Amino acid sequence: MMKVAKGKKIVVFLDYDGTLSPIVDDPNSAFMSDEMRAAVREVAKCFPTAIISGRSREKVKEFVQLSNVYYAGSHGMDIMAPPRPVKSCEGNTPTVVMDKKGTEVLFQPAKSFLPAIQKILTELEEETAKIKGAMVEDNRFCVSVHFRHVKDEDYQILEEKVRSVLENYAGFHLCWGKKVMEIRPTIEWDKGHAVEYFLETLGLSNSDVLPVYIGEDRTDEDAFKVIQRRGQGYPIIVTSIPKDTKASYSLIDPSEVLTFLLRLARWRKSSSSSRSLNQIWGVVN
Numbered sequence: 001m002m003k004v005a006k007g008k009k010i011v012v013f014l015d016y017d018g019t020l021s022p023i024v025d026d027p028n029s030a031f032m033s034d035e036m037r038a039a040v041r042e043v044a045k046c047f048p049t050a051i052i053s054g055r056s057r058e059k060v061k062e063f064v065q066l067s068n069v070y071y072a073g074s075h076g077m078d079i080m081a082p083p084r085p086v087k088s089c090e091g092n093t094p095t096v097v098m099d100k101k102g103t104e105v106l107f108q109p110a111k112s113f114l115p116a117i118q119k120i121l122t123e124l125e126e127e128t129a130k131i132k133g134a135m136v137e138d139n140r141f142c143v144s145v146h147f148r149h150v151k152d153e154d155y156q157i158l159e160e161k162v163r164s165v166l167e168n169y170a171g172f173h174l175c176w177g178k179k180v181m182e183i184r185p186t187i188e189w190d191k192g193h194a195v196e197y198f199l200e201t202l203g204l205s206n207s208d209v210l211p212v213y214i215g216e217d218r219t220d221e222d223a224f225k226v227i228q229r230r231g232q233g234y235p236i237i238v239t240s241i242p243k244d245t246k247a248s249y250s251l252i253d254p255s256e257v258l259t260f261l262l263r264l265a266r267w268r269k270s271s272s273s274s275r276s277l278n279q280i281w282g283v284v285n
């Protein structure tokens with residue numbers, strides 16, 4: 001992989017839950033380790049790096065706590081460029097989307113849905129309050145209804161309640177993630193579009209660019225498809241079991257993601273030195 005990458009511009013896209021942090025029982029405690037944070041920081045010093053999560057942008061930023069990465073929340077429906085251009089260790093400064101005042105620009109293709117989303121959120125909280133273990137999470141442009149702690153015999157009633165709320169709102173649909181139901185605006189925008197948006201706005205859509213996308217969620221498949229369609233880049237799924245996926249590579253869990261990121265940064269920093277790929281990656285040709 002690194003042989004192909006030599007001389008090309010790498011852009012790194014990372015999912016959050018299950019990729020940078022392990023899947024845990026409480027969504028509010030899905031913290032990222034300091035080691036992982038340091039690795040992402042190093043990678044972002046070398047390559048433009050974006051975190052694309054199903055969480056709200058504010059929440060994922062609060063978890064990641066890095067100022068040298070780009071953030072997209074709500075499965076890519078809430079994108080913000082960082083306050084200042086991120087300088088790569090190659091010395092390149094990618095174009096950053098700025099408004100006339102020089103502040104960061106938000107891209108929110110589902111903005112008109114916000115009033116309805118707020119109502120849906122309130123109704124879901126009311127409707128699900130009596131179902132033990134159900135938890136509603138406000139992800140700004142989408143709403144998650146977690147059922148990890150709901151008894152199997154209560155799941156059906158929970159789903160019925162969610163569907164009954166949605167019946168009154170045209171323009172929204174339901175999808176499923178890991179023990180979670182997600183209510184999303186029906187617009188043609190997903191994590192794949194967010195990848196394309198970043199590549200375009202950063203001026204990185206040419207053929208010498210290699211996007212690396214690491215994710216584990218069903219919604220990451222949209223991004224894998226975009227990379228496959230481009231014919232260049234590395235769609236990497238995080239999974240410990242074989243899966244039907246558009247990704248071409250896999251890492252078992254966040255600890256392997258950590259190793260991969262550390263090696264990626266190390267490779268870039270050392271690629272001008274005499275260290276061989278074998279020394280960095282520990283691989284045998």
Ligand SMILES: O=P(O)(O)OC[C@H]1O[C@H](O[C@H]2O[C@H](CO)[C@@H](O)[C@H](O)[C@H]2O)[C@H](O)[C@@H](O)[C@@H]1O
Binds near residue numbers: 015025137179
């Ligand atoms: O796109 P992502 O960053 O992968 O976000 C997808 C969803 O992740 C979170 O839920 C998942 O992780 C939780 C913490 O490990 C776990 O408790 C839950 O069961 C998983 O579904 C997040 O809470 C959701 O809002 C995101 O949509």
